[in-house]
Amino acid sequence: MAQVSGSFSTYDAVGEREDLSDVIYNISPTDTPFMSAIAKTKATAVNHEWQLDSLAAASATNAAIEGDEVSFSAPDATTRKGNQCQISTKSVIVTATLEAVNKAGRNSELAYQISKRSKELKRDMESSLTANNAPVTGNDSTARELAGLGSWLKTNQSAGASGSAPGTSGTNARTDGTQRAFTEDQLKTVIKSVWDNGGDPSMIMVGSFNKQKLSGFT
Template sequence: MSAPTNTFLTTAAIGNREDLTDTIYRISPTATPFISLASKGTATNTLHEWQTQDLAAAVTNNAQAEGDDATAKTVTPTVRLNNRTQISTKTVIVSGTQQAMNPAGRKNELAYQLSLASLELRRDMESSATQLDVLATAPRQSRGLVGWVVDNVDRNGGTLASYTGNTGRTKGTAVAFTEARLKNVLQKCFTAGGDPDSILLPPTAKQTFSTFTGNSTRFDKGEDAKLYASVDVYVSDFGELKAIPSRFQDANDVFVLQADKWAISYIRPFSTVELAKTGDAEKRELIVEWTVEARAPKANGAVYDVA
């Protein structure tokens, strides 16, 4: 059938208002698991420093003769570690005309763009904090997880970074991520004195991790019509660890972390600076100056070179 002759149709109409919803849908991920699990610290200099302390090795035959004269133990000095603060920014410029418009989904274009920039800035920080392996000075760059987690690792060739010599790492050949490799790292962390509580995994490794069976057999309830394929908590011989998927770390790295041994230290917290007008536009810059503080590198570990 067709419309009667001379029916006025929408295809000919002029002036129908557009149908634009007042909501903006965003898919880009914003979770920053490492920054979220780390403590918040304070830096007071662009070279941020802290100290770590190792106890002397345990002595099996600490047995003294009766009446023996006392002698001082060998002193184990502290180790002084440091990292550089890194300046991270996002700049937003919105024309005066756009500010005067009535856009759908937001009331103020400048405020909306600033909110997006703040999310993007945290994503940049997460990527830097997990993937950078050396500190730098021009411009200043903070050493990230790859540069700090070098003591208790399972890898397949390549070279590790050095936080004392400030040298970067080279990757080995990627091989399968197995439960045996993870258990090897956990054993090394425990022997070194660490008590890791978190496993940070890239997406593919998280799916592999969920296939680990440990010493248990899985059972699914048929009556609820659900298949459970995810493992979010791993109970090891040395404690319970939470498995956290991470989008912004390197796809070949799995980190085994003790959360209280990490901090993101800020010399300048997140702030918005109004830039000088040079024309018919509003300018704002988001600035944060921060660094990764590895409070006890030997408490942590990693499975590197995972396929």
């Protein structure tokens, strides 16, 4: 195989235009399943609080005679819970010159970078919400941090050896146990515990490895 003598090819020419697609493909995952699924509310203080209450255990012997004199029992007070409002930020700076020049894949560099940072911020928030993190009150030199999901799971949980739930919901981080294989019996035990204690679970969140395990459960 030989090139014809005197051929002028792309390797010799000067001034060929580049072939750059006018699209930017972002391959990073952007799903935030936990944040998208939970309820939203508006906080009006840096420590957002709410109250919890529970019913007395059901009784199968709650029967009284006609005209019975009622004996009163003092009601239980509600339980007050709260979480810190964490400030999460992303910043971007673009020169006026870069904004003005012709670019591939976007018209405005500033708009593109803002859109990108917004997606990053959502992923940061998802990570904070699902973390095993104790709350930090913060001060003028220390940022506030919210209590992540792991800090709230005091009951209805299953841990490996040496693992333990947080001492108080939303106050302490849990202690991770020895890693072990994810089994269907573990899952069923926790779902039963949640149901018996008044919960109604409708979503299971796992990583990609355990999702493959979960898909094999009956």
